[in-house]
Amino acid sequence: MSEVIEQPTHLEFESYINNYTGRTAIDRALFIAEHCRGLQVEAYTWAANEIKKTTHDTEKYSACVKNLNTALQARGKPVVELDQAWIGTTNRENKVNIEQLENELKGSKTLLKENTRDGLNRLGELYHRCGDLANALKSYVRSRDYCSNSEQLLEMCFRVIQVNIDQENFTHVSSYVARAEATPNLPKKDLIQAKLDSCRALVHLHQYEPYNKAADALMGVSFEMNNTFNGVLSANDVAIYGTLCALASYSRQQLRTKVMSNSAFKSYLELEPQMREMIETFYDSKYATCLELLESYRNDFMLDIHLAPHIPKLFKLIREKAMVQYCIPFSTVDLNRMAVAFHTDVTTLQNELTELIGRDHRIAARIDSHQKILYAKKRDQRHRALRQSIQAGIDYEKSNKALMLRLKLLSADMIVK
Template identity: 25%
Template sequence: MAYHANLPAPTFDLETWASNYEGPLLPLRLAHVATHCPPLSQQSLDLAITAAKRGKDVLLYNRLYEIAEKLGVSGLEQKDEEWMQRQEEGNKRELARLEGELRGYKNNLIRESIRMGQEDLAMHLLLTGGPLPDPQNPQSATGAGYNAAYQAFGKMRDYCTTPSHVASMTLRLIHTALLQAVATQQTGGAPHLHLNAALANANRLRSVGIKEEEMVRITPIMHVSGGLAHLGAGSYPEAAVAFLSTPFEYASQGVVQGTNATRAIASGNDVAIYGGLCALATMTRDTLNDTVLAGPFRAFLELEPHLRKAISLYTTAKYQACLDTLRRYYSDWSLDVFLGAQASPTAKESHLDRLILRIREKSITAYLSSFAQVSLASLASTFPPLSSDPQAMEDEILSMIEAGMLDARLDVVKGLVIAPQKEARKSAHAAAAAAAEEVERTLLLRLHRVNVTLAGLEIPKAKTGNWSGTGGEGMRLGNGGFP
């Protein structure tokens, strides 16, 4: 599959979908929809501009109009220059006030006040998008934009006095790192540095030392954040494990340590889609039955019944129906800012494309395992080729064989995919011979042990307990060598 920039309209209502999210990531989600779905470009940009205007990020507001101009979208409301100027001046005044207060707190040497002042400054930088880089100084880019907010949150570490403070700071760092990754990817950059930072902070949550009742609420966010980082890096098996480990309480837990992850990062429906697709692409049929369909993750799948149905179809060997279901919701999932992102800056496919391609390859391999030979025409009718090229099915099977995913031969002349011949008689003889050799080896070892014992060559085991020292004082080993 190729990375699509012109998707058809999805099955969901855009306004209802957008109402599930809030925070700085919402306009970026809507910008992704506008870029990849022409039928919804104007509506999504309208919603994105409205959401941006409710916030403080003037740079993001201006960038949305640049996207509209690039896409040729007309009919948007006129850019509010007065609001931009007023908001920018207010942001500068607020930044100066917060920096002045922080200097005062540092002069007073009150750690808690410094921590809170640092957090207020970092939140301001996050909501305003941070300062602009200096065109004359390329090094200033590391401290501009969302990078400034991430660095400001990181400075809170020296002033945290309780494990709860450390946990709150770490959650802020995770949220900011994921926001950095999305913003970087949408501007054509590589997000891996920010994804690694999000993953490192998610792993750090395991050892912050907070109380058990607080850890119960933080654990779901830790798993979801780690899963998103693995997904963005293309580590789909690790992403599947992380999402499947997420307790269902995540879907309704609300605000935790000042962050509502279900609205700011990923909703419960998103977790169901991410986890279900990653599991379907990387796990065996037995694991899907035991861990996904019959495990705790099934509660998430109830939020997305069509994905649960697709997994059930795969486990019952109804591969064509499974792929048809995935294809039906392809547009919906491609409009997600994490699934629909390019797998790498140079890749021609998205993460969703790669996941569905893996599911397709698994399905073809499982289907062929039941036959000695299958014609390419029959295979093409069950698994429609990804392109209209007459050689598409043949090329796909050949690439799977060359990659080692399919143990078969391709007869191009007859148009057959032939499974390797397995001689059951020869395999049974080899297994019997191996078992006989193992039995003979075991008997020889036992006979050797008997001969060693009869010859008096066996070394006795060291005795444990009491023993007498040379000075007439008894020493008890059980007491660690002390009388």
């Protein structure tokens, strides 16, 4: 279990959870309940009501009410009675409906291909509502053999992707994202690609791949998606995830070209102006302002089901990158002044810089611990210029040889057109 938060700084549960639909909304509410004491009762109560209203998942409902009552008892409040009537009625309906659909499919040899596909989809939806994700997945995968056009194949891929995300099986998510992209004649190509890029970003996060991969995927998400994919990610998530991953992994130049000049991503940032401010202050070298703003949202980010495991590392990478960029323009740096700029003490700062110099080799410098001054190591500019000149000569020779070969092929009439 990750860190437990007493109370988020900015997050309002009701407005936050309304950004999502379906099982994603319920799972996010339960995650908040499990990780935030201040919102525990509200989140469990909302989840219990939503499970009854939108699903047939009696096991999830029972577990949710049990956890809610534990939270209520810990606060000396009266417990909530389990709705046994709903559980009994729902279980009976589930059994009857599943048996009916399975019997229909057993006679599928006499059914049209489209009817079989439709039956498998309805069975998958029913299993999904019941919380039986394994059987839901089997039904959706079986429907692939009965798809007769690109649109149906795409629908199958998104159904399988959704269930695999719910199961946190991101290896299979990646496979079906690739399968969907390979589907010919995609309808609404920009919108579909935006949704697939969002899924790919989640895959990169959950497989703990370099953060620039998740950032690249999110920078490609068209604003046409906006809030049409709330069963997986909200438009606000695109802004938040994209900003944090970009700050942690992009160079200064990449921040300018890929983020600040990206019209689609700027539209997402309008939904989360604090994220836009983080990017602008970081780019403008106002690191103290950026890091202070970032820290003020730590508790909120720790309550995000996908981001929470990454927040400590993301924050560390962003802070380290700020330190590296702070030192780059100077040959000497006064650690006392730098400590003020980063709102820390000199000893802590010196330890952080020592790690960046010694272990990570991200700063070429040495520290005078007595005078509290960092001295940048002088780079051999002459050697670098010579190396660049040699490489330029090699590149020039290659291009000349290629040009000569092309001219000979043209004169021999051997160019393939």
